[in-house]
Amino acid sequence: MIRKYSKLLYFVALIGMMGCAKSLDLSPIDKIRPEDLFGDPEGTKLYMANLYYQLPIEDFTYFRQGFRQNAQDPNNGGFAPAMVTDEAMHTEFGDFVGDGDFHFWEPGYKLVRDVNILSDVIPTLNINAEERKGLIGEAAFIKAFTYFGLVKRYGGVSLIKAAQAYNSDPNALKVPRSTEKETWDYVLALCDTAAANLGVAPGRRANKYTALALKSRAALHAASIAKFGGLAPMSGEAVSQKLVGLEAGDAAGYYAQCIDASKQIMESNAYGLYKPTPANPTEAAENYRQMFADPNVANIEAILIKGYTLPGNSLGHNYDIWYQPAQVANGWPHPGRMNPTLDLVDIYESYTAPGQNAPVITTTDGNITDYNGYAPSKNYIRFNTPNEIFKNKDARLWATMVLPSTQWKNTNIIIQAGYVKPNGEAVIRTKDEIEINGVKYYTYGAPSTSMYSGFDTYGGNNTRTGFSFKKFMNDAKPIVPGWNQSTTDFIEFRYAEVLLNYAEAVAEGGAGDVAVATKALNDIRKRAGHTVDITLTPANVQRERRVELAFENKRYWDLIRRREYHTVFNNRRMHTLLPLQDLRALPETKYIFVRVDVPNANPRTFEPKAYYRYIPGIGSNGLVQNPQY
Amino acid sequence: MKKLQHIFLAGLVAFGMMACEKDNYDGPTAGLSGRFIDAETKQLVEQDIIRGTTIELLEHGYANPSPQYLIVKNDGSYANTMLFANTYTVRPVRGNFVSVEAQEVVIKGQTTLDFTVTPYIRFTDVTIKKEGNKILASFKLKQSVINNVKKIGLYAHSDFRVGEPMRLVAAERELNAVSNPNEVYTLEINLTDNSNTLKAGRKYFFRIGALIDVGEAKLNYAPAVGIDL
Known part of the structure; x- marks a missing residue:
């Protein structure tokens, strides 16, 4: 009995002691304290690397499923964001913008929290003033980039300016959405903070000019929504609370901010165009191609590069395996997915007619709206090669796409859709061969699937538009047939975009220096081999933008911010150029071309509600949903 | 020991049966249907089946409910026969007629609701x-x-x-x-x-x-x- 009591006594004593000793107030040993992490320059670097890694950079790993699609199984069919615009089609998929596509909600707020943790401890860190300034600037840049990624998708969002602490009441964490205007203004203010605190040293981290380049882009986006929002009016609670949409009267102010930010970069002379004065279009095409095959040669133009160093899961990307033409697949089973459209090809200027689109003319009557297919009665123009029809077209066409019968990796890339037999009967997009005077001719230009890159539906590996893809493609080494093996770097901000932003803001806003803007526009054209200047008009700026920035994932946002998407994509079909060998011309080798709708594809229509993505999880976060979701 | 086993077994059966219990909620029994009628000509107002006029329904009794949308047929009639009986705020939205006010409708059984509108x-x-x-x-x-x-x-x-x-x-x-x-x-x-x-x-x-x-x-x-x- 006594033993029992003594046991109880021990227990009571133990309880009593817990109240006195602070033995349980230990600092956790499985967590790193901020002062330890950021007090060490290497620790800061490590944390920064993680923040930069999470930036919403729409590069080679950005697909409709979201950012960084290069983890263990990145198989998304190679359906690039360009394929929901008028830039390209996929070889097989005909998908369009889905409600669940291109989101950035959870990763966005995760990054907001991560960068808030940093900016909250900056004042407490034991570092010198210069380092502190740099950190303040960098944190502001990352925050601005993150909120830019959110506001352009969702409109006004919850602005969480400091890390939230959880005190057992989840409702205390709920922050209602700010208006779209407040959100844009916050992004631009953060850019100003970043620019004011950052240095000018170039490198892979943000400097003053990176912050200004972001501001230039963001201000132009906001200005466009303000100016063109009326083209796609919306209604609903989010609209009446001004959570989406800007007033037309705000446009001028945002254009002015874009002009100011761009001008600071242009006047700094810290950057310029890469190889601005080529001797001829051929040289211009090669310069332009090289800049994207390895951005590091173009440090003068690249303001911020996102680097890829090692192949491997979550390290490399998949642009080379998805998009190089079928003939150079090197054993990879799914190449050739990027099919640039005839619609884009038509936009590229001709050196013989500067300042206007130069649509591909296939018949003597010059009809470019006839997409009914081949008819023996039509008068087709005969060409000597499968690419003579593109003669005199802008160098960037040749550098962005692999055109029929051009060289790529020392291979003649054959893209042929069929032939016209001597009797006038055409065989198109069907595997066939014919022997004439002892010579065999093949519909696809060669006998077997490994020897051509166009129009055969075999494996979904051949282009169905008549064009394959070159920009960003690595020509230096053979394709490594596996996931995440490409390490081409991506230019997120480049000087040409800043020039185009400036030109557009001046052309649309009316303020700014027209002469400077006209020169900016023509400098870019000169770099592409043009010799005749054109005037500054909104249409000229947009054409130049589409051509210069093609496939840099800018077109989607241009269509969104200028509210053109629902007009450009209203029952819209993309188009194909069929190169056919005309065997009626034998013994001469002649080719004709037929403009047609992209085969096996349906027209697509943009729903105006898709100008904004839906806000995920309104059931628990209590936010106001965007219109029509 | 035997007793313990019995208790355990009984517990297990009770637990298993929890999953079997029938839910006692009824399926949707009510519905809403009707027509859009031109105030002047008394004809139906023709619509689009895709991206056409929609009718927004807000079910009462919930905080911050997500709206439901009914699609209107080409001929200007509409029907949804699978709604839960309740009071709803009903309003045609984004239509091809001068916009009409929202109204509260008690939907019970198959309810009919016609809208008299002025097409643009x-x-x-x-x-x-x-x-x-x-x-x-x-x-x-x-x-x-x-x-x-x-x-x-x-x-x-x-x-x-x-x-x-x-x-x-x-x-x-x-x-x-x-x-x-x-x-x-x-x-x-x-x-x-x-x-x-x-x-x-x-x-x-x-x-x-x-x-x-x-x-x-x-x-x-x-x-x-x-x-x-």
């Missing part, structure tokens, strides 16, 4: 016919608001639910002006130029539409006409 644009003297290798449409416009008419169009599809969003071929003209009630507007589709899409020997449906320049407005239509090519 009415059509008169409509003819759609085939002449040679052309489909010719002529009509007059009568608009009920002062806004501009953005565009008029003649739309063709193999399905009778043809409309601006659902068409194979369109012949459209931008007006961007107030329409003249006395003018006869004409539109034509050249069948030769569209031989690849509108194939001879098949039946296609043609419908004329007009879009008023009002934010989020949908097109107004005259009934579709089927023509054998």
Whole structure:
């Protein structure tokens, strides 16, 4: 009995002691304290690397499923964001913008929290003033980039300016959405903070000019929504609370901010165009191609590069395996997915007619709206090669796409859709061969699937538009047939975009220096081999933008911010150029071309509600949903 | 020990049976159907099946409910026979008629609710016919608001639910002006130029539409006409 009591006594004593000793107030040993992490320059670097890694950079790993699609199984069919615009089609998929596509909600707020943790401890860190300034600037840049990624998708969002602490009441964490205007203004203010605190040293981290380049882009986006929002009016609670949409009267102010930010970069002379004065279009095409095959040669133009160093899961990307033409697949089973459209090809200027689109003319009557297919009665123009029809077209066409019968990796890339037999009967997009005077001719230009890159539906590996893809493609080494093996770097901000932003803001806003803007526009054209200047008009700026920035994932946002998407994509079909060998011309080798709708594809229509993505999880976060979701 | 096993077993059975219990909620038993009727002509107001007028339903009794949307059929009627009986706030939204107020409706059993509306644009003297290798449409416009008419169009599809969003071929003209009630507007589709899409020997449906320049407005239509090519 006594033993029992003594046991109880021990227990009571133990309880009593817990109240006195602070033995349980230990600092956790499985967590790193901020002062330890950021007090060490290497620790800061490590944390920064993680923040930069999470930036919403729409590069080679950005697909409709979201950012960084290069983890263990990145198989998304190679359906690039360009394929929901008028830039390209996929070889097989005909998908369009889905409600669940291109989101950035959870990763966005995760990054907001991560960068808030940093900016909250900056004042407490034991570092010198210069380092502190740099950190303040960098944190502001990352925050601005993150909120830019959110506001352009969702409109006004919850602005969480400091890390939230959880005190057992989840409702205390709920922050209602700010208006779209407040959100844009916050992004631009953060850019100003970043620019004011950052240095000018170039490198892979943000400097003053990176912050200004972001501001230039963001201000132009906001200005466009303000100016063109009326083209796609919306209604609903989010609209009446001004959570989406800007007033037309705000446009001028945002254009002015874009002009100011761009001008600071242009006047700094810290950057310029890469190889601005080529001797001829051929040289211009090669310069332009090289800049994207390895951005590091173009440090003068690249303001911020996102680097890829090692192949491997979550390290490399998949642009080379998805998009190089079928003939150079090197054993990879799914190449050739990027099919640039005839619609884009038509936009590229001709050196013989500067300042206007130069649509591909296939018949003597010059009809470019006839997409009914081949008819023996039509008068087709005969060409000597499968690419003579593109003669005199802008160098960037040749550098962005692999055109029929051009060289790529020392291979003649054959893209042929069929032939016209001597009797006038055409065989198109069907595997066939014919022997004439002892010579065999093949519909696809060669006998077997490994020897051509166009129009055969075999494996979904051949282009169905008549064009394959070159920009960003690595020509230096053979394709490594596996996931995440490409390490081409991506230019997120480049000087040409800043020039185009400036030109557009001046052309649309009316303020700014027209002469400077006209020169900016023509400098870019000169770099592409043009010799005749054109005037500054909104249409000229947009054409130049589409051509210069093609496939840099800018077109989607241009269509969104200028509210053109629902007009450009209203029952819209993309188009194909069929190169056919005309065997009626034998013994001469002649080719004709037929403009047609992209085969096996349906027209697509943009729903105006898709100008904004839906806000995920309104059931628990209590936010106001965007219109029509 | 045996006893313990019994208790454990009984517990397990009770636990298992929890999953079997039938839920005692009824399925949706109520519904809402009705028509959009032109206040002047008493005809149904023609609609689009895709991207057309929708009816927004907010079910009462929940905090911050997500709206449900009913789609209106081409002919201007609508029906949803699977709603839960309750009080709803009902409002047609983004329509092709002068907007109407929201109303509270008790939906119990199969409830009928007609909307009497003023369409933005009415059509008169409509003819759609085939002449040679052309489909010719002529009509007059009568608009009920002062806004501009953005565009008029003649739309063709193999399905009778043809409309601006659902068409194979369109012949459209931008007006961007107030329409003249006395003018006869004409539109034509050249069948030769569209031989690849509108194939001879098949039946296609043609419908004329007009879009008023009002934010989020949908097109107004005259009934579709089927023509054998």
